[in-house]
Amino acid sequence: MRKGEVTRQAILDHAMRSASTKGLDGLSIGVLATDLGMSKSGLFAHFSSKEALKVAVIERAAVLFYEAVMLPSLRAERGLPRIRAIVSHWIGWAERMGLPGGCFFMAAAVELDDQPGAPRDALVRSQADWRDALSKAVEIAVSSGDFEAHVDPSQFAHDLWAIVLGYYYASRLMLDERARERALHAFDALVERASKS
Amino acid sequence: MRKGEVTRQAILDHAMRSASTKGLDGLSIGVLATDLGMSKSGLFAHFSSKEALKVAVIERAAVLFYEAVMLPSLRAERGLPRIRAIVSHWIGWAERMGLPGGCFFMAAAVELDDQPGAPRDALVRSQADWRDALSKAVEIAVSSGDFEAHVDPSQFAHDLWAIVLGYYYASRLMLDERARERALHAFDALVERASKS
DNA sequence: GCCGCGACCGAACGATCGTGCTAATCCCCG
DNA sequence: CGGGGATTAGCACGATCGTTCGGTCGCGGC
Numbered sequence: 001m002r003k004g005e006v007t008r009q010a011i012l013d014h015a016m017r018s019a020s021t022k023g024l025d026g027l028s029i030g031v032l033a034t035d036l037g038m039s040k041s042g043l044f045a046h047f048s049s050k051e052a053l054k055v056a057v058i059e060r061a062a063v064l065f066y067e068a069v070m071l072p073s074l075r076a077e078r079g080l081p082r083i084r085a086i087v088s089h090w091i092g093w094a095e096r097m098g099l100p101g102g103c104f105f106m107a108a109a110v111e112l113d114d115q116p117g118a119p120r121d122a123l124v125r126s127q128a129d130w131r132d133a134l135s136k137a138v139e140i141a142v143s144s145g146d147f148e149a150h151v152d153p154s155q156f157a158h159d160l161w162a163i164v165l166g167y168y169y170a171s172r173l174m175l176d177e178r179a180r181e182r183a184l185h186a187f188d189a190l191v192e193r194a195s196k197s
Numbered sequence: 198m199r200k201g202e203v204t205r206q207a208i209l210d211h212a213m214r215s216a217s218t219k220g221l222d223g224l225s226i227g228v229l230a231t232d233l234g235m236s237k238s239g240l241f242a243h244f245s246s247k248e249a250l251k252v253a254v255i256e257r258a259a260v261l262f263y264e265a266v267m268l269p270s271l272r273a274e275r276g277l278p279r280i281r282a283i284v285s286h287w288i289g290w291a292e293r294m295g296l297p298g299g300c301f302f303m304a305a306a307v308e309l310d311d312q313p314g315a316p317r318d319a320l321v322r323s324q325a326d327w328r329d330a331l332s333k334a335v336e337i338a339v340s341s342g343d344f345e346a347h348v349d350p351s352q353f354a355h356d357l358w359a360i361v362l363g364y365y366y367a368s369r370l371m372l373d374e375r376a377r378e379r380a381l382h383a384f385d386a387l388v389e390r391a392s393k394s
Numbered sequence: 395g396c397c398g399c400g401a402c403c404g405a406a407c408g409a410t411c412g413t414g415c416t417a418a419t420c421c422c423c424g
Numbered sequence: 425c426g427g428g429g430a431t432t433a434g435c436a437c438g439a440t441c442g443t444t445c446g447g448t449c450g451c452g453g454c
Contacts (some may be wrong), residue, residue, distance in 0.1 A: 002430080002431095003422090004431060004432095007432090029412065049412085155383075173309070173310040174325070174328070204402090227442085238443085239403055241443070245443095247443090
């Protein structure tokens with residue numbers, strides 16, 4: 001890997017951590033540069049606009065998310081066990097990755113949902129990929145017999161997503177120590193409702 | 198009402214709309230002033246710092262939220278009917294109030310969850326009030342017999358919150374037209390699980 | 395009728411922002 | 425080991441930010 005690529009990765013990793021707290025728009029090229037011990041223009045040269053930097057950060061975050069949540073869950077058995085693995089990796093993945101500002105995607109989603117442009121498109125693309133992967137996992141659980149046949153994979157994925165959003169909200173803003181416990185409780189209820197009885 | 202008070206309200210109402218899209222930090226005193234046809238310093242004089250403006254906007258939003266969601270629901274019968282009323286007013290309250298950027302509190306929560314200070318404190322206070330009001334409504338539903346005795350009001354309130362968060366996420370970022378339908382489906386499941394069978 | 399005060403304005407400040415341009419330096423390949 | 429593209433630095437620009445200050449206008453009470 002060339003030197004420039006190494007630097008670029010270092011920039012993106014740091015920018016991702018920074019954006020998790022200040023937001024993508026709160027990223028400052030100058031601050032980023034001094035944090036990494038380089039010049040503003042030197043950093044800027046790697047991307048040719050701030051918008052391109054945002055896009056690169058989002059795509060980098062998507063890769064890291066996939067590696068931290070989806071990849072390890074693929075080692076679990078197909079069906080319900082894999083879904084349990086996904087949830088257990090999903091909840092708290094931000095803390096585990098050392099993101100000081102909580103879930104990167106939740107912050108980006110709220111910030112970009114009403115701002116058309118390349119960053120929003122990149123975010124939607126990555127989130128759609130994840131949504132499809134989730135639905136697929138649920139579909140497998142249905143066809144393997146873990147879940148009843150009437151379970152709608154996309155609805156299940158939506159409900160799962162809401163549970164995770166609720167976890168981050170309660171955990172980070174309201175400082176609810178029982179947030180994780182509450183989220184898992186909701187997940188159990190969701191699973192019980194979908195499972196054959 | 199004094200002239201200054203009228204102006205102040207106009208500022209806060211406009212700032213709230215603006216903050217729903219650009220975020221609280223994205224508020225610009227200069228832009229706000231020109232939008233309202235007044236000078237930067239004239240607007241600034243009403244609050245003596247941007248932080249104070251943020252706090253005032255949050256408190257104003259809390260009042261408007263209460264009036265738009267809680268007050269009309271109090272006319273519904275105690276117990277489950279009132280909870281149904283709350284949910285139907287809660288989902289989509291931002292659109293109904295003409296907030297162009299979706300739920301003000303969801304945006305503020307993600308933005309302020311890791312930024313200590315007066316704005317965060319004001320937000321947490323308002324959200325805790327709402328959480329308590331929600332729990333109380335559920336408690337009434339339990340004691341009135343609409344819900345089973347084992348239902349935990351705070352868990353129910355948490356689950357409700359997650360459903361609304363999921364709705365805004367799917368609706369605004371992913372542009373899922375079935376977001377409302379999905380949220381109501383999840384709500385029905387939540388109610389069914391809590392109701393006497 | 396004059397005084398006082400609330401309400402607002404205009405101009406300016408230092409700081410920081412993203413973004414060019416040019417030159418120096420480094421690293422990799424032949 | 426030497427040449428050349430890749431990488432980084434230095435400097436400056438226009439714009440915008442929150443904030444300060446001094447001043448003006450109008451209205452209500454003694």
